[in-house]
Amino acid sequence: MKAQACTPCAVAEAAEALEAGRLVAFPTETVYGLGADAENPDAVAKIYAAKGRPQNHPVIVHVAPEADIRHWVSAVPPEAERLIAAFWPGPLTLILKRAVHIPDAVSGGQDTIGIRCPSHPVAQDLLRAFKGGKGGVAAPSANKFGHVSPTMAEHVLEEFEQETRPGGLIAAVLDGGQSEVGIESTILDLSRLTTHGPVLLRPGHISATQIEAVLGVLPASPDAAAPRASGTLDAHYAPSTPVVQVPSEILDQVVIRLQQKGKKLALMSYQAHPAIHASDWRHLPAEPAGYAHDLYAGLRELDHAHADAILVEALPQEKDWQGVNDRLRRAAFDSHGVLEQLLKDD
Numbered sequence: 001m002k003a004q005a006c007t008p009c010a011v012a013e014a015a016e017a018l019e020a021g022r023l024v025a026f027p028t029e030t031v032y033g034l035g036a037d038a039e040n041p042d043a044v045a046k047i048y049a050a051k052g053r054p055q056n057h058p059v060i061v062h063v064a065p066e067a068d069i070r071h072w073v074s075a076v077p078p079e080a081e082r083l084i085a086a087f088w089p090g091p092l093t094l095i096l097k098r099a100v101h102i103p104d105a106v107s108g109g110q111d112t113i114g115i116r117c118p119s120h121p122v123a124q125d126l127l128r129a130f131k132g133g134k135g136g137v138a139a140p141s142a143n144k145f146g147h148v149s150p151t152m153a154e155h156v157l158e159e160f161e162q163e164t165r166p167g168g169l170i171a172a173v174l175d176g177g178q179s180e181v182g183i184e185s186t187i188l189d190l191s192r193l194t195t196h197g198p199v200l201l202r203p204g205h206i207s208a209t210q211i212e213a214v215l216g217v218l219p220a221s222p223d224a225a226a227p228r229a230s231g232t233l234d235a236h237y238a239p240s241t242p243v244v245q246v247p248s249e250i251l252d253q254v255v256i257r258l259q260q261k262g263k264k265l266a267l268m269s270y271q272a273h274p275a276i277h278a279s280d281w282r283h284l285p286a287e288p289a290g291y292a293h294d295l296y297a298g299l300r301e302l303d304h305a306h307a308d309a310i311l312v313e314a315l316p317q318e319k320d321w322q323g324v325n326d327r328l329r330r331a332a333f334d335s336h337g338v339l340e341q342l343l344k345d346d
C-alpha cells in the first residue's frame with residue numbers, strides 16, 4: 001500500500017472504511033493514529049490485533065470539534081469545560097467517567113474514557129465525514145505496542161508492512177505530512193476530581209503550567225490508584241537499538257572512548273560538539289517544541305544505522321522539557337547497564 005494524499009475523495013473513502021468496521025491510519029498534530037469505530041467492539045479489537053497490544057489497555061476516542069462529548073461521558077465537570085474551551089481542538093486528552101453504553105473494548109474495562117479533539121485538519125475532515133461527525137474514532141498511536149510512535153505516514157507503512165498489504169487489517173493510511181507536535185497528547189485525569197483533583201497521567205505539549213493557568217491548581221503526579229495508561233509504562237516508545245542518555249559534560253569523552261574501542265554509535269544531540277565526529281548523528285533544536293517535533297523521526301532514522309547504541313545528549317531538566325524528557329526516559333528504560341558494558345568490552 002502507498003499512503004494516500006488527503007483528497008476529499010480519499011477522506012470520504014477512509015470514513016466509509018471506518019463505518020464498515022475497518023482500520024484507517026490518519027495524521028494528527030501529535031502523532032499518527034490507528035483508528036476504528038469506537039462504538040464497534042469488533043473494529044476496536046482489530047486495533048489490538050494489529051498493534052499486538054494487551055486487551056486491557058484503553059484507547060483514546062477522537063471526536064470532531066462540533067461533537068457533543070455528553071454522548072461519551074456520564075458528566076462534564078466545569079474543569080473539563082474550561083480546559084476544552086482553552087485547548088481543544090488540540091493535544092490534550094481528558095479522562096472522564098464514561099457513559100454507560102460505551103463498549104468495554106474502548107475503556108479497557110475501566111469506568112472511564114479518554115477523549116480528545118485533534119486540531120490536525122485531516123483528522124478533523126475524517127471525523128466530520130465519519131458518521132456525519134457524530135461518531136468517535138478510537139485511535140492509539142499507529143505503531144506496534146511499545147515502539148516509537150509514527151510522526152509521518154511512511155513510519156506507519158514501515159510499522160505495519162503486513163497489515164497494509166491488500167486484504168490486510170488496515171484499509172488506508174492517510175498522509176497528512178509530518179505531525180506538528182511530534183509527541184503524544186498530554187493526558188489529564190479528571191475522573192476523580194473530588195478525591196484527587198486533576199492528575200497528569202502523561203506530560204505533553206500542553207504543559208502542567210498551562211493547565212494550572214486555566215484551573216488554578218497544578219495537576220498532581222499519578223498516584224498508585226490512578227487509571228492505567230500504556231503510554232505511562234516504564235518501557236515504551238523504544239527503538240530496537242538501545243537508547244542511552246549521556247550528560248552533556250561527558251558526551252565527548254564517552255563517544256571518543258567508545259569509538260576507540262571500535263563501537264558503532266548513533267548520536268542525538270541539541271548542542272554543538274566540535275570535538276566529536278560521527279556519521280549517524282541527528283542534531284535536534286535546542287528548544288522543547290522543536291525537539292519534540294523531530295524526536296521520533298530522529299530515533300527511527302538512527303535505529304536504521306544498526307549501531308551498538310543510540311547516545312542521546314541528556315536534556316535540561318526544566319519544566320518545559322518535561323514531555324520530551326518523559327519519552328526519552330521510557331525509550332531508554334531497558335538500556336540500564338548498556339553504556340557500562342560497552343565501555344568494559346574489549
Ligand code: TXA
Nearest residue numbers: 030033058059112113114140141184185227229230231
Ligand atoms: O496524541 C495522542 O494521544 C495519540 C494520537 C493518535 O491521538 N494517541 C495515543 O494513543 O498516544 P495511545 O493509545 O498510544 O496512548 C493513549 C494513552 C494510553 O496510555 C492509554 O492507556 C491512555 O491513553 N488512556 C486512554 N483511555 C484511558 C482511560 N480511560 N483511562 C486511563 N488512561 C487512558
Ligand code: MG
Nearest residue numbers: 140141149231
Ligand atoms: Mg502509543
